[in-house]
Amino acid sequence: MAKVRRNIEIGSLEKLAAMLGAFDENLNFLSEELGVQAYVDGVKVLLEGEEEAVTLGIDVLAALLKLVENGESVDKTRLAYCIELAREGRVDEIEGLTGGVVAVTARGKKIKCKTVGQKSYVEAIKSCTVTFGVGPAGTGKTYLAVCSAVAAFKSKQVEKIILTRPAVEAGEKLGFLPGDLQTKVDPYLRPLYDALQELLGMETYAKLMERGVIEVAPLAYMRGRTLSNAFIILDEAQNTTKEQMKMFLTRLGEGSKAVVTGDVTQVDLPDGKGSGLVHAAKILAGVEGVGIEFLTAKDVVRHPLVMRIIRAYEKDAEAAEKTGRKKEKTKDE
Numbered sequence: 001m002a003k004v005r006r007n008i009e010i011g012s013l014e015k016l017a018a019m020l021g022a023f024d025e026n027l028n029f030l031s032e033e034l035g036v037q038a039y040v041d042g043v044k045v046l047l048e049g050e051e052e053a054v055t056l057g058i059d060v061l062a063a064l065l066k067l068v069e070n071g072e073s074v075d076k077t078r079l080a081y082c083i084e085l086a087r088e089g090r091v092d093e094i095e096g097l098t099g100g101v102v103a104v105t106a107r108g109k110k111i112k113c114k115t116v117g118q119k120s121y122v123e124a125i126k127s128c129t130v131t132f133g134v135g136p137a138g139t140g141k142t143y144l145a146v147c148s149a150v151a152a153f154k155s156k157q158v159e160k161i162i163l164t165r166p167a168v169e170a171g172e173k174l175g176f177l178p179g180d181l182q183t184k185v186d187p188y189l190r191p192l193y194d195a196l197q198e199l200l201g202m203e204t205y206a207k208l209m210e211r212g213v214i215e216v217a218p219l220a221y222m223r224g225r226t227l228s229n230a231f232i233i234l235d236e237a238q239n240t241t242k243e244q245m246k247m248f249l250t251r252l253g254e255g256s257k258a259v260v261t262g263d264v265t266q267v268d269l270p271d272g273k274g275s276g277l278v279h280a281a282k283i284l285a286g287v288e289g290v291g292i293e294f295l296t297a298k299d300v301v302r303h304p305l306v307m308r309i310i311r312a313y314e315k316d317a318e319a320a321e322k323t324g325r326k327k328e329k330t331k332d333e
């Protein structure tokens with residue numbers, strides 16, 4: 001196939017530097033991902049290679065330029081996401097990610113949605129009483145839920161933040177750990193503690209914990225309670241049973257909002273126990289006041305390698321499923 005060469009005018013060295021990153025690392029990443037040669041000529045970026053790949057690259061660079069012009073930062077993770085969207089013909093959706101601050105950390109850093117899926121998830125949290133965020137590791141499900149909780153608390157929409165997780169984790173037996181149930185579960189709640197401390201600052205976080213305004217507890221502690229005027233987050237919900245999920249969802253009181261997060265590919269329940277998250281997402285779809293958002297590998301905002309790892313596992317699962325179907329078909333015949 002004949003090679004083509006095209007360029008895009010960036011406009012200034014400042015914009016060029018913001019787009020391409022230190023030592024042109026973003027441009028090098030783009031070149032490797034698309035299999036094109038990339039050059040910088042003044043304030044232009046030139047791409048050379050097969051027509052389809054070059055056209056894709058120019059579309060991605062144009063989207064990055066719009067982000068930079070709107071004051072957004074560009075790193076390899078965001079670039080990888082732009083490439084994924086461009087391959088699906090959805091690169092224009094990137095511009096919708098400008099602005100929209102979810103929360104501000106104690107140090108003044110603005111937390112924003114980095115993917116279209118994340119934006120849809122946060123909007124669902126704002127508009128729904130109960131929101132399910134289902135997706136793989138690294139998609140920001142828990143962190144964005146905590147950000148939304150802190151934002152709601154600061155704006156006085158709720159009086160309390162409650163964070164909870166089921167006491168089931170990767171096949172480990174909590175009974176072998178020292179201490180009471182709270183002490184045993186605390187290590188598994190660490191991601192929630194870390195997010196709260198970053199958003200509120202250690203001093204404010206400690207005061208709110210001491211006053212009981214922030215409550216972090218295992219799911220078992222929720223039974224029998226009515227949770228009013230609170231923002232409740234149930235994390236790692238794939239490890240709830242159907243009964244536990246029903247119990248949790250029926251705790252909601254007046255003025256409360258709940259976010260349920262989990263990864264249905266990482267269920268650690270004993271064999272034969274169905275996941276309450278899977279069940280709830282199925283039966284509550286379409287129920288007024290309930291939002292169900294499915295995040296995917298494209299919404300991963302960790303290292304770009306994480307996205308590739310998740311994609312590889314997804315392909316392996318699909319291949320295993322096809323093999324299983326073939327075996328069943330052969331058996332039936």
